[in-house]
Amino acid sequence: MSDTAATWREYLTTPTPASRRQAALQRAWLSWRRFRANPTAMVGLVIILIIIAIAAFAPLLATHSPFTQNLNNRLMPWSAEHWLGTDELGRDVYSRLVYGTRVALRVIALVTIITAPIGLIIGAVAGYAGGWVDAALMRVTDIFLAFPRLILALALTTALGPGIDNAILAIGLTGWPPLARLARAETLTIRSSDFIAAAKVVGASPARIVFGHVMPLCMPSLIVRVTLDMAGVILVAAGLGFLGLGAQPPQPEWGAMIAAGRKFIFDQWWIAAVPGLAICVLSLGFNLFGDGLRDALDPKASS
Amino acid sequence: MPRKIAETAGSIALTILGLLLVTFVIGRVVPIDPVLAVIGENAAPGVYERTRIELGLDQPLYVQFGRFIVKAVTGDFGVSVLTARPVLDDLKRVFPATIELATLATLIGVLVGVPLGILAAVRHQSWIDHVARIVALIGHSVPVFWIGLMGLLIFYAQLGWVGGTGRQSVAFLDSVRERTGMILIDCLLDGDLDSFWDAWRHIVLPASVLGYFSLAYICRMTRSFMLEQLSKEYVTAARIKGLSEWHVVMRHAFRNIAVPLVTVIALSYGYLLEGAVLTETVFAWPGLGNYLTDSLLRSDMNGVLGGTILVGAIFIGLNLLSDLLYKLLDPRTR
Numbered sequence: 026m027s028d029t030a031a032t033w034r035e036y037l038t039t040p041t042p043a044s045r046r047q048a049a050l051q052r053a054w055l056s057w058r059r060f061r062a063n064p065t066a067m068v069g070l071v072i073i074l075i076i077i078a079i080a081a082f083a084p085l086l087a088t089h090s091p092f093t094q095n096l097n098n099r100l101m102p103w104s105a106e107h108w109l110g111t112d113e114l115g116r117d118v119y120s121r122l123v124y125g126t127r128v129a130l131r132v133i134a135l136v137t138i139i140t141a142p143i144g145l146i147i148g149a150v151a152g153y154a155g156g157w158v159d160a161a162l163m164r165v166t167d168i169f170l171a172f173p174r175l176i177l178a179l180a181l182t183t184a185l186g187p188g189i190d191n192a193i194l195a196i197g198l199t200g201w202p203p204l205a206r207l208a209r210a211e212t213l214t215i216r217s218s219d220f221i222a223a224a225k226v227v228g229a230s231p232a233r234i235v236f237g238h239v240m241p242l243c244m245p246s247l248i249v250r251v252t253l254d255m256a257g258v259i260l261v262a263a264g265l266g267f268l269g270l271g272a273q274p275p276q277p278e279w280g281a282m283i284a285a286g287r288k289f290i291f292d293q294w295w296i297a298a299v300p301g302l303a304i305c306v307l308s309l310g311f312n313l314f315g316d317g318l319r320d321a322l323d324p325k326a327s328s
Numbered sequence: 329m330p331r332k333i334a335e336t337a338g339s340i341a342l343t344i345l346g347l348l349l350v351t352f353v354i355g356r357v358v359p360i361d362p363v364l365a366v367i368g369e370n371a372a373p374g375v376y377e378r379t380r381i382e383l384g385l386d387q388p389l390y391v392q393f394g395r396f397i398v399k400a401v402t403g404d405f406g407v408s409v410l411t412a413r414p415v416l417d418d419l420k421r422v423f424p425a426t427i428e429l430a431t432l433a434t435l436i437g438v439l440v441g442v443p444l445g446i447l448a449a450v451r452h453q454s455w456i457d458h459v460a461r462i463v464a465l466i467g468h469s470v471p472v473f474w475i476g477l478m479g480l481l482i483f484y485a486q487l488g489w490v491g492g493t494g495r496q497s498v499a500f501l502d503s504v505r506e507r508t509g510m511i512l513i514d515c516l517l518d519g520d521l522d523s524f525w526d527a528w529r530h531i532v533l534p535a536s537v538l539g540y541f542s543l544a545y546i547c548r549m550t551r552s553f554m555l556e557q558l559s560k561e562y563v564t565a566a567r568i569k570g571l572s573e574w575h576v577v578m579r580h581a582f583r584n585i586a587v588p589l590v591t592v593i594a595l596s597y598g599y600l601l602e603g604a605v606l607t608e609t610v611f612a613w614p615g616l617g618n619y620l621t622d623s624l625l626r627s628d629m630n631g632v633l634g635g636t637i638l639v640g641a642i643f644i645g646l647n648l649l650s651d652l653l654y655k656l657l658d659p660r661t662r
Binding site for chain 1: 342343346347349350351354355357465466468469470471472473474477478480481485598599601602605606609610620621624625627629632633636639640643644647
């Protein structure tokens with residue numbers, strides 16, 4: 026066992042990588058070493074991993090069904106039976122909290138699938154093409170940036186109709202402009218480098234240069250930004266849920282759970298307090314993780 | 329110079345046009361039938377067609393968009409289904425309450441955030457720096473509506489230090505004449521100190537909750553601006569000259585961060601409008617945010633679009649203002 030560990034280490038640290046893959050793995054290893062040395066970033070990573078594990082094993086961890094109502098047993102404080110008490114319909118708050126991780130992670134994943142490609146492509150194309158293409162694409166970006174994010178998402182969800190999928194769409198459609206700005210700025214610094222000129226000389230098409238050379242180099246700063254953005258996505262999604270425009274009952278979404286607990290805030294305060302804490306922990310995890318990633322992937326950007 | 333002004337004006341006009349286009353599209357994709365929203369479900373068949381023509385819905389889309397622009401520019405956002413009054417009148421009525429809240433919140437953010445940011449930079453890596461980091465981190469991780477609810481629970485229900493939801497206690501409702509719509513100022517104009525104290529007790533919690541978020545942002549930006557200045561050579565030179573630390577920081581370094589700081593504060597004012605939507609809902613604060621959420625929960629598109637356009641226009645205005653302030657205050661950009 027220690028033998029394989031030693032060969033792995035040698036593979037990852039030898040100064041003369043033999044293949045492209047080995048060089049890439051070596052870079053990743055170096056970033057990981059930098060990341061691991063940062064205790065707050067590790068806290069963030071552990072929080073995220075724990076929450077992913079909770080979501081994966083939700084049926085095993087939950088003590089009750091998140092949907093089963095028991096009106097004889099409503100608004101109970103915590104007990105051995107209901108670890109975090111019950112809500113206004115007698116459902117187990119702890120179990121709903123556990124299943125809520127699935128809703129939250131699904132929102133984050135789907136929003137990222139929408140925002141990251143749109144932002145990356147628009148930004149890289151605008152930055153590389155320049156001229157009127159750049160001007161037009163950035164004008165569209167500026168228009169979307171002219172709305173505060175939540176307000177635009179609110180108006181969109183109202184138009185599309187309330188529901189978690191429409192909320193995801195609305196958050197995604199309002200989330201890409203800052204990413205496009207970032208990708209464009211990165212592209213502008215990359216496009217004038219020598220290796221791009223060399224690629225042009227050997228006859229690479231613009232599409233090949235943008236997708237094969239520019240975009241991969243935009244990735245580190247984009248990944249950092251997307252990770253930090255995930256904290257914001259959680260808060261906007263919870264805000265929409267709180268206003269009744271996101272997840273619909275009986276889905277165990279944390280923002281909607283706070284909204285339901287709001288009526289009982291003075292007497293059964295835990296119903297609203299507990300999901301709020303869960304939101305804080307998850308978005309704190311992404312903030313810490315994102316800060317650590319920035320330090321690890323992009324050492325020059327950190328102070 | 330005139331060319332620059334023309335360019336700026338052109339780009340603002342384009343952005344506003346885009347803003348109107350986006351809101352127009354949102355208003356079009358809405359699954360509610362705008363005709364039925366006006367006449368109700370049980371109207372006679374002829375009425376439907378007549379109303380459709382009256383509303384201009386039989387025209388092609390670009391004509392409708394043209395009319396939409398003309399109406400929006402003249403401030404005609406239609407009639408609110410919710411209040412049965414013109415949306416513009418509603419907006420005028422609710423706007424001062426939001427301005428009052430956001431202004432007080434920004435004051436809190438500046439008065440606490442700037443000194444905290446400066447201290448954190450001057451005492452880099454000390455305990456106060458860590459406090460500032462944690463304050464900023466929490467500001468990025470906590471839902472504003474949840475903080476509001478917890479604040480109500482602790483400071484209103486448990487401790488009784490502040491008033492509850494709304495702008496005034498029931499006993500004080502309509503006690504002062506409405507002049508500016510900003511209740512604290514109205515109370516002072518009337519010289520009614522009891523009402524002022526009651527209104528103050530109501531505004532202090534929502535303003536602190538909102539102010540916390542602008543504080544977190546302003547503090548973080550102040551700190552990083554200040555750190556950058558303090559590493560520059562003129563600061564070292566000033567220190568070698570034997571100037572006191574206070575003099576070095578406040579007279580030399582602070583003057584150089586003042587300009588970017590002004591733009592940060594202008595932008596944070598814009599972000600407050602966003603936080604205000606959720607905060608006002610929690611505190612039943614009768615402002616723009618509350619009006620927006622009330623309208624959209626009742627699918628009142630006129631109210632939603634009017635409010636959205638207003639917020640977007642303010643946002644554009646604040647961005648422009650921060651640009652102008654930058655040019656005005658920083659001699660290097662002239």
